[in-house]
Amino acid sequence: MQIPESYHGREQAFVKHQLLETYLLRLFMIIGQYQKNIRYVDCFSGPWQEGCDDLQDTSIGIALKIIQKCREGLKQMGRNVTFQALFIEKNKKSFQKLQNYLAARPQKEVSTTALTGDFFELRESILEWCGPNDFTFFFIDPKGWKKVVEISTLTPLLKRPNSEFLINFMYEFLLRAHSQDLFQEDMRAIFGEIPETDGRSPEEKEEYLVKLYLKRLKEIVPARGGKPRVVSVPVLEPTIDRTLYHLIYLTRHAKGITVFMEASEKLDLVQRRTRAQAKQKKRENKSGQLELFSSADWMPMEKHADPAEVKLFWLDRLTNSPCQFGIEELADMLEESAWFEGDLQAAFGELAKEGKVKNLDATGKRRSKFVHFAENHSKGEFLIKVIP
Ligand SMILES: C[S@@+](CC[C@H](N)C(=O)[O-])C[C@H]1O[C@@H](n2cnc3c(N)ncnc32)[C@H](O)[C@@H]1O
Incomplete structure (x- = not known):
């Protein structure tokens, strides 16, 4: 896999x-199997830093491509699902590009709307556009944090039922700002308190700040x-071992967590x-010489779950009497551990x-996994700890 030139x-x-x-x-x-209308809202859409006119390297182009693909896929399964997409952009020039792009799209089966203005000011209009019932996915991908990620700013959207969120949490900025006097009130609005991170290692700080949020x-x-x-997944600086931001995913469904973490595992x-x-x-670029081996063929290991720790985590959860582990339990474990x-x-x-x-359910079956959490209508399989 080579990263596209654009x-x-x-690379992040x-x-x-x-x-x-x-x-x-x-x-x-998945949602299209049981809902007739699906909405998608890109709250900070751009286009931004696009490398090509067809916007295939922007969230706008990507979301519309996927919506079209799913609409057709669902249709083939006999499901006629209506998709609607809303794009918000404040910058005048970018908004013009967005409008031109949407107007020139050949596929008109997916209805698209674009609003220009400040996300903070437009929150009510966004919710009006969504209506009260349709499933809605919100993508919140700002450049900064102010009037975006504070809990009070997001609350009207978070209170909406039948919604899911993917939020870009600008960790690098927040790490720098959280201990500065100048930003104390901002930090209180984001974290609900002023985070105290003195004496913590960089990894501990990251875990603490993200978990608090x-x-x-x-x-x-x-x-x-x-x-x-x-749950959240870190996105690292491409050439330095440092977290740039966390992509935070919020849902109300256990299955949502398991599917998102599956996507994140591939992303890893x-x-x-x-x-x-x-x-x-x-x-x-620094040496002026091409290297003999391509890095596409060889990748150094990055930080991963410590197997000994994961084993202890399991032993903590299992008991000497059989317990069923299904999708709910898997989601709990993924949420708690971030593994x-x-x-x-x-x-x-x-x-x-x-x-x-x-x-206990493994005997005599051909198995592709040690635990099939989705078995028995997502109730899972019976597991037991054998040692005291
Ligand atoms: C990080 S970029 C979005 C990138 C895009 N989601 C993508 O992945 O291709 C953030 C965008 O939000 C716009 N923006 C910044 N502040 C905004 C605000 N308060 N309300 C709405 N849009 C804003 C910027 O002009 C920029 O286009």
Whole structure:
């Protein structure tokens, strides 16, 4: 996999777009099975830093491509789903480009609307456009944080039932700002308190700040629907080992979490490849010499779940009497740990090999995984801890 030329120098946008594309495809195909109308809102749409006129390297082009694909896919399955998309953009020049692009689109089956103005001021109009009932996916991808990610700013949207959110949380900015006096009130509005991170390592700071924000997001409960569930995935600086932002995903469905984390697990590989290529390009530019081996063929390992830790996590959750582990339980574990299902599967497999745990439903079946969480109508399989 080579990163398209138009993403060079902004490889993090490629990673973000890959996640958006992979997840939206899965999401719309699932939601389209039982809802007749699906809405998509890009609250900070751009186009921004686009490398080509067809906008295929922007969230606008990507979302519309996926919507079209899902609409056709669902139609073939006998489901006639109506898709509607709303794009918000403040910058006049970008908005003009957006309007021209939408007007020139050949596929008119998907209705599109564009509004110009400030997201903060337009929140009510956005909610009016959504109406009260249709499933709506909100993509919130700002350049900064002010009047965007504060809990009070997002609350009217978060309270809307039947909605999901993908929020770009500008971690790098917040890391720099959170301890400065100048930004204390802003931080209180975002985190609900002034985060105290003295004495923490960079990794601990990141975990603390992101978890604090996720906790605040979860406190806003919509009028109907299940409890909010939130996970986040870090997007790193392409050539330096540092987090640029977190993509935060909020849903009210356990299944949403498992599907999003599946998309993120695939993204992990994309991100490693992308960064290896960006680093190689940087080295080559510096030395003026092409390297013998392509980084597309070789990727260094990046930080991953510690297998010993994942095993302990399992042992903590299992008991000596059989418990069913289904999609709800998987979502709980993914949410709490921020690991991938692959990490949990591998650890369970090792524990089973060591004779410490057992899947009581595994006997005599051909298995592709150690635990089939989606079995028995998502109620899962019975697992037991064998050791005391
Ligand atoms: C990070 S870019 C969006 C990139 C786009 N989502 C993508 O992935 O291709 C943020 C966009 O939001 C616009 N913008 C900035 N502040 C805004 C605001 N307050 N309300 C609406 N749009 C805003 C910027 O002009 C810019 O086009």
